Amino acid sequence: MRIKLLGPMDVEVAGRSLDVGPRQRRLVLAALAVDAGSPVPIDALIERVWGQDTPDAPRSALYAHIARLRHFLTRAARAEESAAKPVPLVKGAQGYVLQIDHRDVDLHHIGSLAEDARAAHGEQRVLALREAMGLWRGRPLVNLMGYWASTIRRNAESQFIGIASAWAADELRLGNAQAVADRLAKVLDSYPLAEPLEDLYMRALCALGRTSEALQHYAAVREQIAEQLGHEPGPQLRDLHMAVLRGELQTPHQGTTISSAPLPRQLPMNVAHFVGRTEELAWIEDALATPRPQAATPLVSIHGAAGVGKSALAIHAAHQLAHRYPEGQMYVELSGSGTGAPPLSPSEALARLFRTLGTEPPPPAVQADEAAALLRSLVAGRRMLLVLDNASDSDQIKPLLLNGGGFGVIVTSRQPLSALGGAGQLPVRPLSVDEAVALLGRLTGPDRVAAEPAAAEAIAKLCQCLPLAVTTAAARLVSRPSWPLAELHARLADEARRLDNLEIEGIGVRASLSGSYRRLSGNADPAMRAAAEAFKLLSGCSQPVVSLSDAARLLSQSNARAELCLERLVDAQLLESVSPGRYQMNDLLRLFAQEC
The missing domain is CATH 1.25.40.10 (Tetratricopeptide repeat domain)
Incomplete structure (x- = not known):
């Protein structure tokens, strides 16, 4: 049996089509086939089949279609002369599962x-x-x-x-x-x-x-x-x-052999539970499509705080736009966030790109600018997308900006990369409360959120609506299926335990923020280390928003020197400038700063 969704929905058995039944029943089968081998929750099935037009008793209607589909699957098995082995449609704790080989969908x-x-x-x-x-x-x-x-x-x-x-x-x-x-x-x-x-x-x-x-x-x-x-x-x-x-188009000759090097398709797996960011995605698409001066590369620079979802946005956008770049999509993790491996040098990143394209990189004696020129020659005229994730600063990526009308580049970083001339700058903010609740529901299951909407909203707010924090909170709930949402809400409401409960297997808010802090505290520049000290002192401020003059008194500095420290913290995404001379530190930052 083969389930065909690419075109009019059809079920083919022994070379002929079988009638599944009315539209809703075909939708039920399609909804199960799309997630073949995985459970589909009952509420998700109802949403997929009826959307906003649910019948008076949607579960009863769904169960009726499921029963009819089981009869249909048995009939299909008989048509294949394999009546002993109909495709199983089983109900488990997480929902219904259509146990069919992926190759048959x-x-x-x-x-x-x-x-x-x-x-x-x-x-x-x-x-x-x-x-x-x-x-x-x-x-x-x-x-x-x-x-x-x-x-x-x-x-x-x-x-x-x-x-x-x-x-x-x-x-x-x-x-x-x-x-x-x-x-x-x-x-x-x-x-x-x-x-x-x-x-x-x-x-x-x-x-x-x-x-x-x-x-x-x-x-x-x-x-x-x-x-x-x-x-x-x-x-x-x-x-x-x-x-x-102009008659300048180069066309391949008959019999030309395909290159032995595969076209790069390096994008990480798309984010399964991506929520919101509609305006940002449209902005990225427009920015990469905007005509540029000759030889200029369309470039988007995405920046924002730790855990705000920059990488997820960049990867999701790259997957959506991959069809525009049929000759390859390349991805380089630059490790510039300070949370793990040391940042890649431009030469190391260039070497990775050479190998991605099936070419040995130049020897180490070749300078980065020379290697970059060779790489530009290699990709000239090709329609490719390059994602540079977690850049530390502009100097790290300037040699990697391959130019040409067919190229597109997406960069993510914590601080704005203002030195990148011509780049479209996209600041990323936390999700809205509704979006954060929706993300929590997708990760934990809609039934849990629907059962405790007030607790779900409170959890989202205590997570500052940061995708990383919400995802970590959801992971804790998934690993504790017996917990009501109110239990996690109570734990997060306790400031002494909040960061502990937003960490799973070493991944979470604390680990993410530590990279930003270490870039200041471990810097050779005394001014950067002074900013790190200011970050710790500001955590003792009793007001959520502090004026420049109040901050200067707290830091025992002049207004001018205090402002330099505060602006460095803003650039490091460890403080927010809400208006000229006024700064805000959210609760997660404050709790982390108190631990430093």
Whole structure:
């Protein structure tokens, strides 16, 4: 039995389709198949199937569909002449589980093939991508409505555009321009605004000698983008158009062999329980798409306090935008937060990038600026995304900023990297209370939060709505299933135990803040060490907001010297400037400072 979600939902047995039943029953099966092998809580199933339009007795309605689905699965097994082994649909403590092999659900199978392609090279990579393309029958779950189905549809379509881009690029290198042109012509009927695919379609047309058709296609795409989005095509598509007009487009010859080095797909796993940040994600997308002067690289610098979710935001955004960068996504952990390994030197980071691209790095005697120039030559003209996570300062990453119209760079750091000229600066704030409660619910299960909404909100506030703190609190609740939320709330309300309860296996608020503090206290600069001392003294202030003059008296310093200390703490994300001359230290920072 195969469950097909990539297109109209269908169940295929022995080469023929079986009727699952009415729309809600198909939605129940789809909701279980998306999480095949894992329990889906009853409340989550109800939300996926009915959304806001729940019937009067949603659980009874769900149980009826589950019973019918069990009969259906038995009937499907008989059709396969394997009546003794129907696909199990079982109920456990955490919810219902559809125990079907992931390879028998096309949504999972295409994801596995994409992973295989990322890890392979040469013929194996091409074969994996071809098989993945063969699974795609059109818009996923096209015959099922609702918010959940729409979300699955968007995510699958984003993944498919990345797969199709990689497939088309590889086929063009192999000289299979006709296959690319034929397939992308059909795909672009459904996704006319997918610029990476438009780019590859035009390249295929030019490789076939159909240059005038490529130019006509660009004109039509440009008009459609202007009408629907109100702006011009992106810089890559415009550059390609100009190259075609000038006759400068380099097209692969028939029989060209694919590079033996796999395209890098290094992004860490996407955040499973990502919440909020809608405006920030849109800002990052716009910033990376904004046209820049020639040779300038679109660059986004994300900065914020320890535990505020900078890395999660960067990685989530990179996954969403991966289809724009079909020739690779690279990731480097720069270790600049001070919480673990020492920061990578520019030379060490460059060496990692060389190896990522399948090239031996230059010998150690080569200076970082020379190595950077070699790397820029290696990636010139390639559409790639680079994520530089946890930078310590601007000097660490300047040699890593590979330029070119097809490149995009996302950097995260605790302090603003103001020395990066031309970078879009994105400060990240804590979540709203509602978002923090939603995150707590996703991590612990919606039933626990729904049962104690006041305690959930209180926990979120005691965590300062920091994703790291909320995640750690949720981990403690998950490891203590017998605890009501009120128990954790009581423990967090006790200031003497709050930081202890926001730490699991050495990971938590205290460990995260210690890196920021050590960068000051262990600094060779006396001014930085003075700021560290000021941080400890300010924890004794009785008011949540302190004026510059009050802080100066507390520190026994002049206003001018005190302001220098306070502003260094602001840069280190250990203090917040709420207005000129007024500063605030949140409770988690205050409790940590009292321990220093």
